[in-house]
Amino acid sequence: MKNLLQGAVLGHPIGHSKSPTLHNAAYQVLGAQFSYTAIDIQVPELADFLGRVRREGNWYGLSVTMPLKNAAVDLLDELSPVAAALGSVNTIVCTRTPDGGTHLRGDNTDVQGIVNALLHAGVRERPRAAILGGGGTAVSAVAALAQLGASEVVVFVRNPAKAADVLDVAAKVNVRATLAPFEGAAEALGGFDVVISTLPPHGADALAGAIAAQDKQVDGAVLLDVAYDPWPSALASAWQGCAGTVVAGIEMLLYQGVEQVKLFVQAGGYGTLATEKQGDVINVMCDAIGVDRRNPHEQNMAG
Template identity: 55%
Template sequence: MTLKAAVLGHPIGHSKSPALHRAAYARLGVDVEYSAIDVTVADLPAFMASVRDEPGWRGLSVTMPLKTAMVSEVDEVRGVAGILGVVNTVVFEADGASVRRIGYNTDVAGIVNAVQHAGVVSAPSAVVLGGGGTAAAAIAALKDLGAPSADVFVRDVGRAAEARAASEGVGLSVRILPLSGAAAAMAAADVVITTLPPRGADALADELAALGTRTPGVLLDVAYDPWPSRIASVWQDGGGAVVPGLEMLLYQAVEQVRFFSGLGDRVTAEVIDVMCDAVGAPRRVF
């Protein structure tokens, strides 16, 4: 029987997850068919009901705008996903004659690995742009990196519930601030994580460029299409290191492959290398 996995989201046509996963399963010699499926928040309950008893499912990668909604569609939420209330990975786990759907969050590990490889210092001063599900993962990642606190800049300070919940859940103090004041704080930070949608930081990039100051820290822009983003180009021009969202996507996908293939730590550097090659990401030393 061919095993199945997929990435869910809306829109989904731009996703590079299929390339990453297919390369990994081919290298591992595991027969997992991985596809991309367009699913809206409204469609999610019906979709999850349809796959509950369908044989062969191993896992689901979950992207925007489904990460929060997926919490209500799984049988159990484990690890940091339960703390954040954000699920980006669903694993189909055999339980006797039935199958249980278990929610995880691998975005946190993806962010930690991505910024560590870029040389983020211990206990970094930190800025997060955006207040949604990926920002929640960024807050948890900053806690793991030893950040003492973080400034979270959002378009509407009254709509940052996920960031506030993440702060309380992981025990990292945050300030929720209006996005209009972010440029100067970014330039002074050791690490900046922007979780805004593609082109969502363009105006802020122009403001940062107008300041004419150095940007010596590390910027992770989770958006990877188009690349380089305007904010990434301005940051690099200011002397800072830039981590494309493609690297975060890679590192969180490695954890998913370990779940979906059932091979765990046997997903080694050789597999990660072919995943890098599949999407044009630089190879890193793990």
């Protein structure tokens, strides 16, 4: 039997995270001898923690959430092309080196998580899209929208100076993006095919109230709210009340988690097992968090 290897999701706050539920379900069905927990870490503590991971040598991987996604970039040995382009990491793959050390490679599966969640909701190519917020998840949203061939991306931000990275990434992935003041978002969002909120829980509550007060229909436009606890969010409820389609952040978490499992399982010595059994992985992960794989966004709104 293989020795039990360690994995975790890192972030702050982290107590609400469903990543341990998702990952442990996947590793159980695959028979991988992995543990996976949630560890509360803030930016000043990250370098020391990664030093511990290197020393201990029994880690297969780490999931990274806010506020660590950008901070992790400069602390790793290698970045995947997508992580390097975005300057944002949500995945750290840990592998042993011939000299007994630990090699840390940063990757970003958020992009594919967003793409798959939107495709599952029926989004087609070349949508006119908006993003709420300009942080680490916003750059992943820009890259995902580029994959979908977005004709335009408008990023609504409170502080334009903090959103420069989003515009830099947009240029790298060849998508036309502009910044707009957050204060005008409520009136403008009805004109988009896709809206992605990258704001933290409750970060869009005031915006939700403004949208509801307008009582305008959005005619089936898709909202992906990456925040999933509590759910439904105020923004999701307001959007659905205006005849919009809602995709919960739990779906993005699900799909990006599937990609993480593939990377972690390979790093842990199980080869392509997770890819070969991807259907089983998705099924048990959906079951673990109560998502209906056939129509997950409706299941999520039902709560």
